[in-house]
Amino acid sequence: MPLTVKQLRSPFAGPFDLELAAGACAAITGASGSGKSLFLRMIADLDPNEGEAWLNEHERRAMPAPEWRRQVTYVSAESGWWADIVIDHLPADRRSEIVALATRFGLRGELLDAPVGQLSTGEKQRLSLLRALLQSPPVLLLDEPTGPLDEISVTQIEALLRERMAGGTSILLVTHDPNQAARLGARPYRMIAGHLEAA
Amino acid sequence: MTPILLTPLDISIAASLILLDAGLSIWLKIRLHRQLAIAAARMVVQLVAIGYVLRFIFALNNPAVTLMLVLVMVLVAAREVAARPERRFRGTTNFLIGAVSVGFATFVTAILALTTAIRPQPWFDPHYAIPLAGIILGNVLNSASLSLDSFLGSVKRERPGIEARLALGVSYREAIAPLVREAVRRGLLPIINQMSAAGIVTLPGIMTGQILAGLDPLEAVKYQILLMFLLSGGSGLSALAVSYLTAWRLTDERQRLRLDRLQ
Numbered sequence: 001m002p003l004t005v006k007q008l009r010s011p012f013a014g015p016f017d018l019e020l021a022a023g024a025c026a027a028i029t030g031a032s033g034s035g036k037s038l039f040l041r042m043i044a045d046l047d048p049n050e051g052e053a054w055l056n057e058h059e060r061r062a063m064p065a066p067e068w069r070r071q072v073t074y075v076s077a078e079s080g081w082w083a084d085i086v087i088d089h090l091p092a093d094r095r096s097e098i099v100a101l102a103t104r105f106g107l108r109g110e111l112l113d114a115p116v117g118q119l120s121t122g123e124k125q126r127l128s129l130l131r132a133l134l135q136s137p138p139v140l141l142l143d144e145p146t147g148p149l150d151e152i153s154v155t156q157i158e159a160l161l162r163e164r165m166a167g168g169t170s171i172l173l174v175t176h177d178p179n180q181a182a183r184l185g186a187r188p189y190r191m192i193a194g195h196l197e198a199a
Numbered sequence: 200m201t202p203i204l205l206t207p208l209d210i211s212i213a214a215s216l217i218l219l220d221a222g223l224s225i226w227l228k229i230r231l232h233r234q235l236a237i238a239a240a241r242m243v244v245q246l247v248a249i250g251y252v253l254r255f256i257f258a259l260n261n262p263a264v265t266l267m268l269v270l271v272m273v274l275v276a277a278r279e280v281a282a283r284p285e286r287r288f289r290g291t292t293n294f295l296i297g298a299v300s301v302g303f304a305t306f307v308t309a310i311l312a313l314t315t316a317i318r319p320q321p322w323f324d325p326h327y328a329i330p331l332a333g334i335i336l337g338n339v340l341n342s343a344s345l346s347l348d349s350f351l352g353s354v355k356r357e358r359p360g361i362e363a364r365l366a367l368g369v370s371y372r373e374a375i376a377p378l379v380r381e382a383v384r385r386g387l388l389p390i391i392n393q394m395s396a397a398g399i400v401t402l403p404g405i406m407t408g409q410i411l412a413g414l415d416p417l418e419a420v421k422y423q424i425l426l427m428f429l430l431s432g433g434s435g436l437s438a439l440a441v442s443y444l445t446a447w448r449l450t451d452e453r454q455r456l457r458l459d460r461l462q
Contacts, residue, residue: 044366045453065454070368080363082377132367 001056002170003072003139005043008051013038013194015051018172020139025161025171027181029199030191036174037077039191040141043172044074055139073137077144077174079128086119087112090131101130104160106153121148129157133164140164142173146180158183202412214239256325265325269309269332273302276340280441283344286351287462292448297343300440304339305332308433316425334405334426335433338390342434346386346441350378354449354458361456371454379442386438390431397427 001019009015013035020026028036042049045065053060053072060068083089090098090112099109105126111119119127129145145161146154161171161184175181181188188199217239224232256264280297287293309332313319319327354361357378364374397403405426409419449457 046362046365046455048451048453048455048457048459066365066368066370069366073368074366076359076363076366078359080359080361082357082360082364082374128363135367 001054003043003172004052004054006052006054008039008042008049008053010038010042010047010049013042014049016042016196018196020170020172022138022168022170023165025165025173025181025184025186026189027184027186028172028174028189028191028196029176029178029181034191035194036191037143038194039196040074040143040172040174044069044072044141046074070135071137072139072141073132073135074141075129075132075143075145077147079124081116081124084115084117086114086116086127089116089127091134094134098130098134101133102127104156105130106156122150122153125149126153126157133160136169138169140169140171140173142171144174144176147176154180253325253329256329260325262321262323265323265328268325268329269305270302272332272336273305274298276301276336279340280344280347284348284351286355288351288448288460289462292460293347296347296441296444296448300343300437300444301336301339303440304343304433304437305335307436308335308339308429311432312425312429331429335429338430339433339437341389342386343437343441345389346382346438347445349385350382350442350445351461353378353381354456355461358456358458365454365456371450371456374456375446375449379446382442382445383435383438386441387431387434390427390434394427394431397423403427 002022003018003020005016005018007015007017016039018026028039030036038047041047043053045053045060045068053068055068055071081089087095095112098112102109102111107123107126107130111123111127116124125145125148129142132140146157149157158180165171165184171184171186173180173184173186178188180186190197190199217235220235221232224230224235252268256268277294277298280301281287281293284293288296309328310322312331313322313328317327317331322328361374361378365371393401393403403423403426406416406419406423409422410416414422449460451457
């Protein structure tokens with residue numbers, strides 16, 4: 001299994017058990033504050049937690065945290081930025097690849113040279129997803145990847161995610177749209193007060 | 200030239216200026232005369248007390264006692280560094296960061312100056328060691344508290360950006376580097392200002408004091424230049440120590456950003 005989670009827990013949520021096959025998708029719905037984001041952050045090892053997480057046959061503890069996160073990549077619902085200009089957050093030497101990907105997300109190529117402060121929430125959200133996709137991690141943890149987006153963009157992003165799944169990428173995503181799980185062929189789960197249940 | 204020693208009468212004449220201030224306060228009804236009297240009395244008592252303490256310690260001329268006094272000064276400075284920032288660590292971390300960086304910067308610069316430039320016999324002679332440690336501490340305290348305040352003030356605001364980089368597999372060291380740089384920069388600003396203004400906007404205190412004590416102005420200037428270099432070294436060391444210690448205390452063995460360690 002690309003991603004296996006065993007008895008993952010923190011003082012605030014869990015314990016969680018989950019298996020995600022290659023190219024598979026699992027979608028978690030649930031009320032705000034039920035622990036969905038917390039669960040993804042725990043898998044990515046961004047918050048203190050106990051229990052096991054495996055990437056294929058490699059246990060998380062056996063590899064340095066940055067290496068784990070590079071392969072099991074979390075994309076938060078609120079996108080984060082650390083420089084002024086968009087392109088400074090991306091590998092500048094892969095510009096043509098970035099522009100091609102951006103176009104598929106309905107983003108204009110000029111955005112790459114714009115100040116981050118001028119982008120809309122939806123543009124920032126798509127660019128932060130693009131940033132993660134460029135590294136082609138085998139497992140993606142997506143926190144409301146289409147939350148602030150219009151219908152066309154949602155369709156574009158879902159098409160790309162399905163493509164990645166066909167290529168073997170496993171996706172665990174949090175969504176508020178109950179139909180998104182069905183559209184992505186995902187196994188539906190529900191988070192209730194820090195506990196994960198198959199829906 | 201020998202220093203002109205002050206008599207009690209000289210000081211009493213100067214003290215009449217405090218009465219002038221108090222009279223003004225009463226006349227203009229600004230009700231500051233009480234505070235003014237208390238502050239003036241405090242100042243006199245504190246300074247006379249430290250005068251006796253210094254005279255006593257100079258007479259003892261015991262390295263252990265000198266070291267003790269400097270350590271007490273470092274701890275008081277560390278408390279100030281810890282208390283300044285609006286955001287703090289839980290527990291005693293703020294104080295420990297302050298004590299380690301202020302102590303480290305002060306000892307390194309003071310010992311360097313005492314063993315290479317000023318060279319009293321012996322090098323730990325309290326006449327030189329204590330005033331020097333005091334001057335360095337005052338500056339180091341300033342830059343350490345500015346660095347700490349800058350770091351703790353910006354880390355929460357920058358959290359989404361730092362965590363986005365961590366999530367992409369960037370090391371904590373790299374993700375936190377911009378904050379470390381900014382904190383060090385903030386800590387170095389005051390000494391840069393002091394050096395640029397010295398001699399034009401301000402006549403630095405040590406130089407003024409030595410000229411009043413009868414030293415040739417050029418000799419006094421040499422001392423002041425040496426001191427400015429020492430102070431900039433001390434500021435740099437303490438800003439660096441504070442920034443790296445703070446960055447280190449905000450992470451763990453899994454390279455997470457541990458803002459839960461802040462209040």
